[in-house]
Amino acid sequence: MIDLATRVWNHTWKIDPIVRSLLDTDFYKLLMCQSVRRSHPQTRVTFELINRSRHVPLARLVDEGELREQLDHVRSLRLSRGESTWLRGNTFYGKRQMFRPDFMEWLEGLQLPPYHLERQGDQYRLTFEGPWPEVMLWEIPALAIIMELRSRAVLKGMGRFALQILYARAMTRVWEKGERLRRIEGLRLADFGTRRRHGYLWQDWCVQAMIEALGEKFIGTSNCLIAKKRDLEAIGTNAHELPMVRAALAPDDEALRRAPYEVLADWQEEHEGNLRVILPDTYGTKGFLENAPDWLAEWTGIRIDSGDPVENAELALRWWQAHGQDPREKLLVFSDGLDVPEIEALHARFAGRVRLTFGWGTLLTNDFSGLVPGDALAPFSLVCKAVAAEGRPTVKLSDNPEKAMGPPEEVARYRRVFGVGEQIARAVRV
């Protein structure tokens, strides 16, 4: 029996808008947004799409009209009553009313600000300018839209059975990853794959597969909409944009040096427990920890997001020990380019020495490599970053020079100020 209403509805493109809710974003974006709205409500920033995989000619793959249509659709979204109720009433990280009433009121009225899109050769220049709390919320939907439009462009040319087999193979691959991970005793793993997912429905399927495969070992998702829909914990704390914008605003070298710690001092006022996770790599993990104030060693955890994960994790453990902390009560969050072998190896090395959480991203929600001719669905490295604050360029050094960004002279200055020595380049896959 045919559901006529569904079929007629499906005749229009609205069958699957790529971003279907303002909650279809990473939880840490909302946490950071609330923080930024308090400390920097009027700071003007620019976010920009950056395709680190230049060999992927996005402007040839993705139709500009479709891209505008999807971006416009996001601007038509408003927080629904049910979504607002969920944010207001839910317990996040064991805390009620994580989001303050004034923030919720603002969020309920929010429309994402305009975007600027132009084609430059085979790439798009896509930027967002305006007040930091508004502009920052474009990051995840912008990435998800580009990623899914690229998937859809590849899938358009495929027949019905080729599509069915493609998804059969991809599902089998995800499931087999889950079966391997299930064997890791004491694993704690979350989905961090929203931004570079194959598509929304696919991410939602992957999350359900992990719920089924991993049970208690699957601790949640960074995606608020899926957390709400699947009754999961929303996971995430803070990201590079906080120190990057604060550093860009610093008037001199001394203020620049202090900026990353001031960000965390602010955060400490707002959050406790498992939300106190340090992201130390923005200007080099080694220097960050060496120069960190003592109170930071009291924080719960450290997120390892670039560089050699083993080396950085060992660095973190030694730092905690040097500050009289027991690493077994601390938390390491690994979140950089993970797949099953990396998770297995890191867990084998660090389990028992420190608490562990794995934030599994693109290789959970977008591992279609080798499944279509020309490997046209292979994941690639796309980011959307704050590139300027109040007209001043931002800089990120990272523990991997391949992930560094900013004007060369500013990068040199930051390297000097933060005492970053030689770094080892690691290929950025996703």
Next chain:
Amino acid sequence: MIDLATRVWNHTWKIDPIVRSLLDTDFYKLLMCQSVRRSHPQTRVTFELINRSRHVPLARLVDEGELREQLDHVRSLRLSRGESTWLRGNTFYGKRQMFRPDFMEWLEGLQLPPYHLERQGDQYRLTFEGPWPEVMLWEIPALAIIMELRSRAVLKGMGRFALQILYARAMTRVWEKGERLRRIEGLRLADFGTRRRHGYLWQDWCVQAMIEALGEKFIGTSNCLIAKKRDLEAIGTNAHELPMVRAALAPDDEALRRAPYEVLADWQEEHEGNLRVILPDTYGTKGFLENAPDWLAEWTGIRIDSGDPVENAELALRWWQAHGQDPREKLLVFSDGLDVPEIEALHARFAGRVRLTFGWGTLLTNDFSGLVPGDALAPFSLVCKAVAAEGRPTVKLSDNPEKAMGPPEEVARYRRVFGVGEQIARAVRV
């Protein structure tokens, strides 16, 4: 949007009756039925279910109540107007009005006769008695029901994701078989997998996958309902039951010796061209060909359904040559336990020397081996055969003693009459 009517309909067991139409049977059954109705309308026969894989405890796996319910459902079926129109109006093997008006009228009024079911230890004894034209039509639905009830029994205990991945893996397997077969130049292949299929919906999916994967190389299906639904050629000619019943009715050894050829003499009156396909193995291929009348060498083809397929095919080619026939104008139909490696090897050996068709059965429509714990979905060998005619037992010798059936003293007599020497046993997988 939920289609409430479908959901409510699905609450009942009627969501997927195993046999949903009297056309859900093999085409050759209808051809043979028409022939039998003309020559032996009142001959009383007994058909019986035979599980050649005794290690599969059918009565423990399949609930008796469910089995009765499905068998009763088949008895409630009547040929629909659209089905009758298709049989009356369609072109089969290039011929219009293959089914005569008197046969169609009879078929339109047909209800399958009662069945007899009792449990015997871990197996069921399932028999059908009555006039040959009616009883013979039970074979395919009875087998399909048992096979699918066994599948369903195994699937009942599985979770939603385990099921999804099971089918993802099975689909990928079928598709990859299609991708391999597509590379065989000049392949002609048909689905012969109705009787021992995993399930109706699965067979229908496999057929669609082969249409997509093989294009012109997929020449049709033995299943009338699927042929009608998917606009394919219905494929098939005749089977062992014709010589088996005729042989059982023979009053003496001399009549017995003539019986297999009389069957084909009858067939020749009714059919021409590609429908003139000899099934020579009922009482040994070698003796059958050696003693065959000359007019049989004029027939189009030979079906190889037991024994060593290469040996029997070479035998057939030599026989044609000895009778002044050009094998390149003849047809070999391979239909015994085929999978991709066998099809590849037989095609490589015989292509160019003779026309070839492959009737791919159980390993197309029921290859779930290795996909569930305990290999509980592995295909097994189940048949439903004429075991008696007018109270006299039937005998089949086959080219594989593992497939022989009948009372030992009758088997000995047949071996003597047909001059069958030593035979090599081959494991019967499906």
